Amino acid sequence: MKNVMNRRRMLATLGGLSAALLAGAMPARADDGEHDRRPRSSTTGPVPLPVTGIKGKVVIVGGGMAGVTLAKYLRLWGGAGIDVTLVEREGAYTSNILSNLVLNGNVAMSSLSFGYAKVASSYGVKVLQANVDGVDAVARRVHYMRNGLPGELPYDRLVLAPGIDFDFPPGLTTAEAQLAAPHAWKAGAQTLALRDQLKAMPAGGTFLMTIPAKPYRCPPGPYERACVVADWLRRNKPGSKVLVLDANPGITAEVATFTRAFNVTYQGIVTYIPNAAVTTVDIGAHFVYTTFGSTPFHGDVLNVIPPHRAGRIVADAGLANDPVGKFAVVDVLSYESTMIPGIHVIGDAAATTMPKAGHIANQEAKVCADAMIRLMAGLAPDPSPVTNSACYSPITRETASWLTSVFAYDPVARAMAAVPASSGEAHAPSKDHYEDMFIWFDTLMKDAFA
Template sequence: MERRNFLARLGAYCAAAGLPAFALADDDHDDDRRGSTRPGGNPSTLPVTGLTGRVVVVGGGMAGAAVAKFLRLWGGAGVQVTLVEREPRYTSNILSNLVLTNTVQMSSLAFDYGKLAATYGITVVQGEASAADPVSRTLSVATASGPRTLGYDRLVVAPGIDFAYPDGLQTAAAQALVTHAWTAGPQTTTLRDQIRAMPAGGSFVMTVPPAPYRCPPGPYERACVVADWLKRNRPGSRVVVLDANPAITAERESFTRAFEQTHAGIITYVPNAPVVQVDVGARTVHTAMGPFKGDVLNVIPTNVGPKFLKDIGVANADRGFAQVDVLSYESTAAPGIHVIGDASATTQPKAGHIGNQEGKVCADAILRIFAGGAPDPAR
């Protein structure tokens, strides 16, 4: 059954009961999450669909926020949704490359979780998820006020990515000097300041991690953005792109033209150059293609699954990511646990818009299960 037919049946149920169904609409454009974080209520705009269930979502990024929102929007007031997120605000990785040139300010990329709570009745818990018990279906969370245990019928995990740092970058001190800036935040502004401090004729050396990694075109976009700024502000400077992959992994024709024509003489692209070691003091990246010295180093490490996936028993794919059934994003290792966004191992790119769509597919599947059915079959 297609989702629109499933939702139509829910709407028919609401109509038969004399209840509002208009909130079942797919409101894709309602994504502003600014506001103050507070416990979720039961907004009168949500329908009563007859569905009941408890869902806990770990991670408030693009995938986690989407699944939380659409569980309530489509499932209605009887579906209780709790979002567990370590940070009080979400900072978007999208557009963060433009922070490096001061075109965009970090403050414009920050969003809190107030609207999820106020409009959709989602309970937001600021804390760190530490363990899950798939038998008792409980999640342990460390919060500022002490440990909490949250019960669930379905657990959705969207923790994003972590990094496997190369030799030379395994201490906090080294990482403070050579940043990845691949999770938008303080490292982004640090890298911006380092670029602005470059001398004319300087070198910006950056790396591209082995695929799969978050935002496939992102490193190449960064190279172009930095090259454009250096061209106008630091004459004679260059950008060296050390790619662990054998070729450009996304939009190859466009970026090849950008490297060889638009930024000819500024960008040097080196494929098959995985990082072997980083000498922070000498500002040198050692690769399979030799050493490269720069005034600024931007090393994006290999992307891996967060430790939390292993802790809850779902890290059953390469690099600690989670294998899932893409009809529901339920883990193939732990029934009742769904993994969406960058943490899942699928053939889809690790990208924000993909995470958003995965959240909707996952929400739809969970609601079908709560209704006594099965996820929408592939066609």
């Protein structure tokens, strides 16, 4: 028991959080019995900011895991002289993390919603709800649309943190088709649509899901979804199947855990097929065509997760310069684009050697904040940053597995390199890990939004 509590205390101290925050980090439950994940801190007053003498105007596009963390820490570490404007198209953020648990009813969708009032009131971040649709890197101005009207913001340094967009396959290019075969890989309406389709599926039916080729956000996430859905179907729709069509040559994360889950825990329910990249979707016939032979696969519910690219503004700004033209190559000492000086890209939109994950987005934001503050002070970025990542994967409705990695800067490769001795994964799913998952999540979200 002592070890468990020590581990929990460690989980609740991500980013050096205070004991006061820690006290509020235990899982709460909503009235309907689902976990309610929103930060409950009642502190709304301004947090004292350090006097650093550093001045600058920073605009951040995207208030997700990366963008909101950066906004907070630029002010918290850099002081009030750094004028930070966070531009986010939505009024509130919906967490993708834990959203697979909306499918089995363990977590309420509403409890994955996080607002921006706290970063505004506590740290003086200016929050603008608008859609950024252009960047003028020469004049250093960002163009946006708000309530149908255009506007612009000047910047000294710009940070793009727009997450991902999708390359939809033929048959899935219309909004109607995308709702008929929801990816639910950006949490929100798509997640609810998939949950409703799952609930309406006849017993004995097939839930067909597809996984895109790497890199995609949250490497264990799709396999976790297959497990959560299989568990729910076993209890609620006996005789139903889960068919997983993976574009990759094999399971991409926690191989032993998910192989055991598919072959033992969900034997006879989950069928896993590698090397099956989606080529076409026939919504009317409920068929998915893949590179795995010419015969299409049929599903009663189709959950097609398309290949990813950086959020559109990255390509529009001319920054999608990785070899396939999808993500932005950055200097991982500062996250500054290798294409255009003065523009940084963090989170899932950046091409790095680290996984696309919310925990990593939080870490990239902190390295970027520190580097930007140093650059604004006329100093060089820290030459040896270290980051870490954690992912918890529910395997059943009451057990979870976990995976953690540490990365350190490799000056020869000029990239973040995994530190195997400091990385690892759970030996087996457990109820303890399931509870730890909520502590980790609450701590991560408080570190970003509170």
